Amino acid sequence: MGYLDKWLQRSVMVVDDSATHRLLAVGILQDLGFSKVWEAENGMDALNKLQALDSVDLVITDLNMPCMDGVKLLENIAATMKGKVQFVAVMSGVPRDVLDAVQGVVDASELDLLEVFPKPLRREEVERVLDACNPDWHLPSRGGSKFTISRDEVSQALQLKQLVPYFQPKISLKDNLLCGVEALVRWEHPHYGVLSPSLFVEYLEDGELAIRFFYHFLRDVCTALLHFQAVRPELHASINLPVPLLSDPNLVDEMTTIVQSKGLPSESIVLEVTETSLMSNLAPSLGTLARLRLNGFGLAMDDYGTGYSSMKQLSRSPFTELKIDREFVHDASSSPKKLAILTSAIAMCQKLQLSSVAEGVETESDRQQLAALGCDVAQGYHYSRPLSEEMFMLWMQERGA
Structure with a gap:
């Protein structure tokens, strides 16, 4: 794996109401070596599972989902779980200009957005993004709090x-x-x-x-x-x-x-x-x-x-x-x-x-x-x-x- 070795013990949650796309994304992440990969069927399911976890390094979410869509999920994460989720990414089949607008919404929420992926998720795109965030991804926490430097x-x-x-x-x-x-x-x-x-x-x-x-x-x-x-x-x-x-x-x-x-x-x-x-x-x-x-x-x-x-x-x-x-x-x-x-x-x-x-x-x-x-x-x-x-x-x- 080379530079990806630093991330093998990190945790990822994939949120998508399509079982096919969800399993494809999970398979890519597991193939890259991630040992902790959780699945959620929609935004509400994801929130419930996130509340039960101590932390998740990356949440990759679809946008158009029942019960709670991806935009609402990201708003909830920004409002109540910013310290629990380190990075977020979006994957969706909606038109590119809609994805660009969603990226603006996420930027305004001050979440750490890694990427807006078009569907279906591709392994080479995931590797490229993980490579780009390499310096930040593998940082340890200090006493369970967010890593900060004086x-x-x-x-x-x-x-x-x-x-x-x-x-x-x-x-x-x-x-x-x-x-x-x-x-x-x-x-x-x-x-x-x-x-x-x-x-x-x-x-x-x-x-x-x-x-x-x-x-x-x-x-x-x-x-x-x-x-x-x-x-x-x-x-x-x-x-x-x-x-x-x-x-x-x-x-x-x-x-x-x-x-x-x-x-x-x-x-x-x-x-x-x-x-x-x-x-x-x-x-x-x-x-x-x-x-x-x-x-x-x-x-x-x-x-x-x-x-x-x-x-x-x-x-x-x-x-x-x-x-x-x-x-x-x-x-x-x-x-x-x-x-x-x-x-x-x-x-x-x-x-x-x-x-x-x-x-x-x-x-x-x-x-x-x-x-x-x-x-x-x-x-x-x-x-x-x-x-x-x-x-x-x-x-x-x-x-x-």
């Missing part, structure tokens, strides 16, 4: 050099060649293994700890990039820049010093800033963004489509690339609304002379759709999950990058 623990991890970059490839859709990497932080914890940033990133987005971490992380990324460039000389690296750091008066000079001390040109580093956080603080950030560009750094607007940027704001901002959020990328061909937004975003990049980068590319169908629309760069699990420096170097060598 700011002091994160600060200590930084001092012990346990916060390290993992790298995900960015692939040119014009020639299918590696053109860049995104550096993503992971915590290599001595007891819990590799931890996802979702557990601690809030401490790295503001304040003194965020500043210390950013410069430390930049140094590590530059060191790794030098090794990668021995195989692929024109490679660049993207790293996330929290918007509050744009108010640091030393940011541009400190970054330039670090990059140059590593023997790299500033053009080899691209700074990613999320759309939502930037557009709420755009005016005071423009000066620093302009200085970064003047010093050669690339700038990317991250998670485009999740905020409220306007064409006027984009035209005033010195970005070099725009990263289209995965919400509008994966399986866009099956959703007319997603496809319309994706098409519009790529066309806008072309008009504004920005490089278009699609996140969340998970299938060959995703890649083909993006290439047909003229997207420049693709990134996602279709190519590779984020890898340690050593594993990424092996990935490049095996691929002949």
